[in-house]
Amino acid sequence: MKAFGKIEVYVGKIVQETKYIKRFHLYPVDRELLPAFTGGSHIATYVKNGAETIERNYSLVSHPTDRTQYAIAIRKDDHSRGGSVYWHDEIKVGDRLEISWPKNHFPLAFKAAKHHVFYAAGIGITPFMTMMEDLTAEGKSFELHYAARTKEDCAFYDYLMAKYPGKCHFYFSRTEIPKKMTPVTMAEHRIGSHVYFCGPASMVKEFREAAESYGYPSYAIHFELFAVADKGPKNPFVVKLTNSNKKVAVSEEETLLEALLKAGVQAPHSCKVGGCGSCEVQVMEGEVDHRDHFYKDGERGSKKVILTCCSRAKESEKELVLEL
Amino acid sequence: MYESTNLDLFPYPFHNIKEGSNYRYSNDLRKLEKDHTNCVVITPEYEKQIKRKRELLKEQPAVRFQSYPHTMAMQWEVVEMLIEMAVDRYPEHFQVEKNGNHWTFHNYILNETESFIFGDASSIELEPLDLIGRHFTTDFVLMVHRDDNLYLEVAQESYAALFSPHWNKGMTFDEIHAPVPFVSRTGVPLAERVRNFLIRNVLPGEPWTRINWNLMANRWDVNYETFDTWGPTRFLVTPENAGDLVRLRVEEQFFYRMPRSNAILFVLNTQFLAMKDLVLRPEWLNQTYSILSDIPKPMAEYKGFSPFIEPTVEYLKNLVEKIEFQTN
Amino acid sequence: MVYSNPVLFDKSVTIVEKFTVRQDCRKILIISAEPKEADAIQQLIDEINGQTEYELIEFNDETQLSHVNEILDQQKMGTQLYISAKWEDAVSIFAAAIEAGFSEGEIQTLISGKKKRYVYCLKCYHLQEAAAEETDIVCDHCQISLEIGPFFSRERKGYIGYPYNPAFATTN
Ligand code: HEM
Ligand code: FES
Ligand SMILES: [Zn+2]
Numbered sequence: 001m002k003a004f005g006k007i008e009v010y011v012g013k014i015v016q017e018t019k020y021i022k023r024f025h026l027y028p029v030d031r032e033l034l035p036a037f038t039g040g041s042h043i044a045t046y047v048k049n050g051a052e053t054i055e056r057n058y059s060l061v062s063h064p065t066d067r068t069q070y071a072i073a074i075r076k077d078d079h080s081r082g083g084s085v086y087w088h089d090e091i092k093v094g095d096r097l098e099i100s101w102p103k104n105h106f107p108l109a110f111k112a113a114k115h116h117v118f119y120a121a122g123i124g125i126t127p128f129m130t131m132m133e134d135l136t137a138e139g140k141s142f143e144l145h146y147a148a149r150t151k152e153d154c155a156f157y158d159y160l161m162a163k164y165p166g167k168c169h170f171y172f173s174r175t176e177i178p179k180k181m182t183p184v185t186m187a188e189h190r191i192g193s194h195v196y197f198c199g200p201a202s203m204v205k206e207f208r209e210a211a212e213s214y215g216y217p218s219y220a221i222h223f224e225l226f227a228v229a230d231k232g233p234k235n236p237f238v239v240k241l242t243n244s245n246k247k248v249a250v251s252e253e254e255t256l257l258e259a260l261l262k263a264g265v266q267a268p269h270s271c272k273v274g275g276c277g278s279c280e281v282q283v284m285e286g287e288v289d290h291r292d293h294f295y296k297d298g299e300r301g302s303k304k305v306i307l308t309c310c311s312r313a314k315e316s317e318k319e320l321v322l323e324l
Numbered sequence: 325m326y327e328s329t330n331l332d333l334f335p336y337p338f339h340n341i342k343e344g345s346n347y348r349y350s351n352d353l354r355k356l357e358k359d360h361t362n363c364v365v366i367t368p369e370y371e372k373q374i375k376r377k378r379e380l381l382k383e384q385p386a387v388r389f390q391s392y393p394h395t396m397a398m399q400w401e402v403v404e405m406l407i408e409m410a411v412d413r414y415p416e417h418f419q420v421e422k423n424g425n426h427w428t429f430h431n432y433i434l435n436e437t438e439s440f441i442f443g444d445a446s447s448i449e450l451e452p453l454d455l456i457g458r459h460f461t462t463d464f465v466l467m468v469h470r471d472d473n474l475y476l477e478v479a480q481e482s483y484a485a486l487f488s489p490h491w492n493k494g495m496t497f498d499e500i501h502a503p504v505p506f507v508s509r510t511g512v513p514l515a516e517r518v519r520n521f522l523i524r525n526v527l528p529g530e531p532w533t534r535i536n537w538n539l540m541a542n543r544w545d546v547n548y549e550t551f552d553t554w555g556p557t558r559f560l561v562t563p564e565n566a567g568d569l570v571r572l573r574v575e576e577q578f579f580y581r582m583p584r585s586n587a588i589l590f591v592l593n594t595q596f597l598a599m600k601d602l603v604l605r606p607e608w609l610n611q612t613y614s615i616l617s618d619i620p621k622p623m624a625e626y627k628g629f630s631p632f633i634e635p636t637v638e639y640l641k642n643l644v645e646k647i648e649f650q651t652n
Numbered sequence: 653m654v655y656s657n658p659v660l661f662d663k664s665v666t667i668v669e670k671f672t673v674r675q676d677c678r679k680i681l682i683i684s685a686e687p688k689e690a691d692a693i694q695q696l697i698d699e700i701n702g703q704t705e706y707e708l709i710e711f712n713d714e715t716q717l718s719h720v721n722e723i724l725d726q727q728k729m730g731t732q733l734y735i736s737a738k739w740e741d742a743v744s745i746f747a748a749a750i751e752a753g754f755s756e757g758e759i760q761t762l763i764s765g766k767k768k769r770y771v772y773c774l775k776c777y778h779l780q781e782a783a784a785e786e787t788d789i790v791c792d793h794c795q796i797s798l799e800i801g802p803f804f805s806r807e808r809k810g811y812i813g814y815p816y817n818p819a820f821a822t823t824n
Contacts, residue, residue, distance in 0.1 A: 004361040004529045035528060036401075036584035064584070101529030102583050110470040111656070114753040187678075191727040192753015215677040215730025217757060219471065266355070268525050278524040386777065392655060475656055491774060494655050494807035502803055548774045548814055552796065556820035 006046065006098040007034065009070070014093055017073055017155045021123065022088055023061065026070045029096065033067040037102035039131035040224075043070065044100040049086060056083040057226075057271060059126035060102060061156075063133055070099070073155060075123040080227075105276035106196075106224040108134060114192030116142040119181065119207055121199025125155060127224055128198065132164065147171040147181035147199075183210030197223040201293075218296055225293055227273055232289075237313035241265065241324045242284060250312070257308040265324060267308055274310035281306055286313055286320035326369040326376070326544075327571065328595045331604060333367050335576035335595060337537035338611050346618040348509040351518050353525075353532045353579070361531050363578040363591045364410045364460060366417060370433060373461040380482040380545070381458065387549055389454050390489040391478040396445045398466055398585035399452035399478060404442070405580070405589070406456050418459075431459050453478055465489075465590040466582075469523055473497055474588060483594035484547040485538050485573060486628070491548060497522070505622040528583040536575040539616075539629040539636065544596065546628065561632035566639035567600030570632065572612065599639060606647060613640040658756045659806050660746045662767040662784070666759045671696045671734055673704070677758075678730035680706040683745055685717065685737035686764040693736060711741075720745055724752035735761045739768055770810035771800050779810050789813065 013025040028034050037060060047054045062071035076088040106127050108116065116135060118128040125146055135142045144164065148154035150172050160168050171181035183206060186195060195216065197207045204223045211221045234252045239260075241248065250259040257279055260267040270278035274292035283304045290300045292307045306322065313320045328334040340354075341347060367373075381388045391399070407429055410418040419430040422442075429438045438455065441447040448455050457464050457480040465481070467474035473496040479489035492500050497519040506514045526532050540546065541558045561569050578591040602609040616637050624630040660666070671692065673680070680700060684693050693708065700706050711717050724733075733754055735745050742761055749759055771782045771789055778793035782800060789798050791813070798813035805812070 004356075004531060005358060006529075037528075038584065038586045041583075101527070103527045104586060105524075107469065107586060110654075112750065112753045112755045186729070189729045190753065191724070191729060191731055193729050215679075215732075217676075217755060219755065220729070268355075268521075270524065270527060276524055277520065278527075280520075280524070470656060488774070490777065491772075491805065491808070491812065493805075495805065499803070499805075503801075548812070550815075552775070552815045552817040556817060559820075 004101075006100060008096065009099055010096045011091055011093055012069065014091070018153050020153070021073055021075045021155045023071055023073045024087070024091065025062075026072070026097075026099065027068070034070060035101055036065045036067055037130070038104050039064055039108055039134035040106040040127045041102040041104040041130065042106075042127070043072070043102055045072070046098040046100075047083075047086065047091070048097070049090070054083050054086055056087075057273075059130070061126050061129045064130050070102075073123065073126050103270060105271055106198075106222065109194040109220070109222065111219065112192050113194050114141065115190055115194070116140065117186070117189055117193055117195045118142065118144045118146075119195065119197045119199070119203075120144065120146045121181070121203045122148060122153075123155065124198035124200075124203075124224075126198075128196065129156065131196070136164075142167065144168045145171070145181055145185060147173065149174040151175075183207050186211055186216070187214050194220045194222060197221075201225055201227075204293075223293075225273065225275055232291075235312060235315055237317060238319045239313075240319060240321045242321060243324055255309055256306070256312060260308060260324070267324065269309055272309045274307055277307065279308045281308055282323035284321040284323055286317045288312075288320070289314045326372045326596070327601070328597055329368050331597075333365065333595075334597055335535055335574050335593065336605075336608055337535045337572070337574050338608075338615060341611070341615070343611070344614070347615045348620070349504075349506055349514055349623070350508055351514060351521055353518075353521060353534045356531045356533050356578070362409045362413045363462060363531075363580075363593070364406070364413050365462075365593060366414060366433070367461070367595075370461060374434065374458070376544075377461065377482040378458055381454070381480070384549075387488065387490050387547070388482055389451075389480045390493040391451055391453070392494075395466065395468075395478050396452065397443070398468070398582065398587055400443050400445075401582050401584050402464070402466065402589055403452045403456045405582070406460065410460070429456075429459075434459070451478075454480055461593070463487075463592040463594065465592075466585070466587045467497065467522075467590055468585065468587040472523070474519065474522060476500065477587070481592075482545070483592070484545050485536075485540075485575070485594075486546060486548065488547050488549060503626065505620075505626050522579065522588060526579045526581045526588055528581045530581070532579045534577050534579075536577060538573045538627050539633070540571050540573045540596075541629070541632050542569045558628070558631040561635045563635045563638035563642065566632070566636045567643070568598060570599045570636050570639075571596040572599065572602070599636065600643075602640070603643060603647065609640070609647070610644060613637070613644050616640065655807065657747075657750045657806075659809060660743045660761070661804055661809075662769045663804070664756070664761070666746065666756050666761045667767070668760045668762060671699075671760055671762060673699045674732060675704075677732040678705065679728070679732070680704055680734060681723075681727060681731055682706060682708045682734045683711070683720065683723075683736070684708065685711040685735075685741045685745065687712065689736045689762065689764055692762060696734065717741065717744070720748050721752065724749050724754070727752070727754075731758070733759045735759065736764070737761075738764045739766060771798060771813040772805065772808040772810035773798055773813045773815065775815040777808075779808065782811075791815075 008029040009026040011024055012027040015023040017023045042057045042059045044057050058072040060070055061073050074084050074087050077084045108131055120128055171179045195211055197204045236251050238249050248259050248263045250256050257269055268278055270276045275294055277294045283306050288306045289312050291310045407420050411420055417433050421428045425442045427442045463481045466478040468477045476492050476495050481487050481489050498515050501515045541561050543554050546554050574595050576593040580589040582589055624633050733749055742763055769782050770779050772779050773791040775796045776794035780792050782789050787800055791798055796815045797818045799816055801812035803812045
């Protein structure tokens with residue numbers, strides 16, 4: 001745990017969790033203890049593929065206080081940018097890679113939290129694995145609602161059944177008697193409940209809207225998305241930076257953050273998918289096309305800010321002036 | 325008590341201010357460079373400072389150290405990190421032996437040894453952070469991230485500038501900063517913006533830094549608890565004695581996100597430079613004179629130096645003129 | 653009890669002059685512990701006008717008040733709480749509501765009569781009551797002069813009392 005910055009690890013074990021999901025166990029090369037972490041944390045993984053580095057964030061699924069190793073679970077997604085396919089097809093036991101320290105943009109709630117309820121679809125189960133470990137250790141109340149196609153496709157099914165009897169509700173859609181996970185159970189949660197959603201964008205949207213309609217205050221609604229919501233074409237534009245006195249052009253091919261980093265500007269960032277707010281920059285002039293899922297709807301209008309990892313200038317705008 | 329003698333180790337506060345520009349509040353956090361992430365620094369004043377720190381902690385335990393009982397695991401996490409930083413940077417001064425959970429920490433500067441069972445608060449007499457903190461000259465605060473704010477849950481503070489662990493215990497970042505006229509050059513309120521920046525960007529493995537500064541009139545430590553005694557002494561400064569009485573008080577601050585507790589460890593390295601010593605670095609003297617000549621009234625009021633800012637600026641003006649006269 | 657829980661003090665955001673009906677909830681729970689405010693309650697019910705489900709709980713003595721925890725614990729998400737009480741009762745009902753999982757934003761509190769205000773002496777760490785209009789006070793315990801500041805501590809349950817030496821008091 002000595003140095004700050006990235007940590008070098010090797011793949012010590014690979015487990016086929018389901019047909020499409022593999023679990024990878026990572027061990028520190030220097031044999032020092034790894035940092036412990038909090039429930040809901042993820043790591044950034046940096047895999048070398050020739051000259052290219054594939055950077056992806058994955059939730060940790062090993063125990064938060066196990067400092068000898070980390071585990072991540074990855075679902076092979078043929079429609080994605082290729083990170084998961086590379087991990088599934090190319091990564092072997094013994095391979096080395098770099099990872100970030102564990103970071104948490106999806107922590108458990110604290111205020112007024114009497115009961116925590118998790119809604120997971122598919123691989124969306126991963127952040128909840130460590131959250132449930134922390135709550136169990138603290139003796140806190142929780143329940144899990146988890147949707148998958150079949151029992152065989154349901155990662156960690158046996159583990160969860162054995163470890164948390166009475167707390168897990170499974171919904172399998174491709175069985176003889178299909179069961180659908182719907183938001184209606186949220187109407188019955190006691191006062192002081194916090195709800196957490198993790199899954200595809202459409203699922204998260206449906207559950208967020210339902211929670212609001214049941215009168216959940218916004219601080220009790222938590223969610224994590226794995227990818228940038230696809231919100232229209234990428235238009236080119238230019239940004240003028242007031243602090244560093246630079247002008248940077250952003251092409252159709254890249255995000256504003258990518259263009260800034262390429263130009264040598266020290267732009268802050270973390271998740272790169274519009275979910276954590278780390279890349280926020282003040283906007284001095286120009287209209288922003290917000291594409292994040294970080295701000296609440298009301299906030300976007302009132303704050304003059306942009307999240308550089310996902311948002312862009314409005315179509316009509318040629319230039320934005322940023323305080324950077 | 326102590327003043328910086330090695331100016332290379334003195335964290336001069338205005339390095340990042342453009343020449344000719346004045347000082348206003350801003351989000352001035354900077355990410356620490358790869359090889360400068362270690363907050364343990366041994367200056368020539370180390371022993372003097374430790375002695376004074378321990379006296380203060382002993383004389384006023386309730387003023388200087390505060391914590392909640394649920395913070396023990398968080399404190400141990402800090403103990404581990406500080407020991408590793410110390411041993412990593414100064415292996416000649418600090419060493420640790422680990423026999424399973426039985427740890428022995430050696431401080432060769434003070435010739436002291438601490439033995440304890442790591443993670444077991446009953447194996448030591450003080451709380452973990454209070455114990456390890458007495459080996460380092462810096463002050464320590466743990467701000468725990470809960471929901472959308474940071475809460476002060478542990479603090480060991482012996483060089484305070486209006487900081488009281490006792491009063492600030494349990495407060496949010498926003499509550500702690502409520503007395504500060506915390507607005508930017510253009511009048512934008514900063515507390516919420518800075519708090520969000522800390523929460524989102526001070527991440528495990530990526531520490532940040534900033535510098536805070538103040539002026540103190542013949543004091544090393546001011547807090548609300550003793551306002552009745554130091555408040556009146558501020559009126560004794562004149563353009564003649566400001567060189568000796570008034571000191572530039574600088575806090576070099578470090579921010580580390582602790583991975584397990586999700587708290588931000590806030591470390592303060594406090595150093596002093598007498599006004600008269602500014603001549604040792606003429607460029608510091610010129611810039612400090614120019615910056616102190618243009619401090620907004622609310623900021624001077626808040627910082628507590630409005631009773632003596634005028635004689636201090638007058639003193640610096642005379643000093644600048646004297647030096648210009650000598651070099652011409 | 654969690655230390656960071658809000659507590660009721662004279663400037664709490666939960667304290668209102670008049671109840672207002674909000675649309676962002678499924679149920680309104682009214683706890684009325686002060687019979688004198690029956691008019692305010694009736695006005696609230698008129699305003700709800702059957703648009704939202706509501707439940708009115710009236711407490712007339714201490715023993716009934718001890719059931720408040722049970723009632724609060726049974727509520728579901730989407731419930732908002734309206735408290736009408738004298739100061740001391742409001743303090744305990746508010747604390748019970750927070751403990752049950754309500755947040756400050758979901759509670760409106762109407763105080764009958766006087767609110768209480770406390771000052772915390774930073775010289776000797778003693779807490780004492782101060783009248784609403786007081787700006788300066790002498791500490792009961794250590795006799796130092798205190799200037800009452802605008803900052804409140806949940807942990808210390810009072811406003812900051814800055815110790816000062818009246819012989820050197822300056823006006824600036
Ligand atoms: C997270 C840890 C932090 C803690 C525990 C902390 C604590 C404090 C305290 C106790 C004070 C004195 C308040 C009083 O007068 O009662 C203070 C002042 C102040 N803080 Fe912080 N602070 C933190 C981080 C920051 C950061 C990140 C910034 C900035 C960008 C900042 C900016 C300031 C400023 C400008 C003042 C006024 C000081 C002066 O002008 O001399 N603080 N802080
Ligand atoms: S980096 Fe997380 S929102 Fe942009
Ligand atoms: Zn007193």
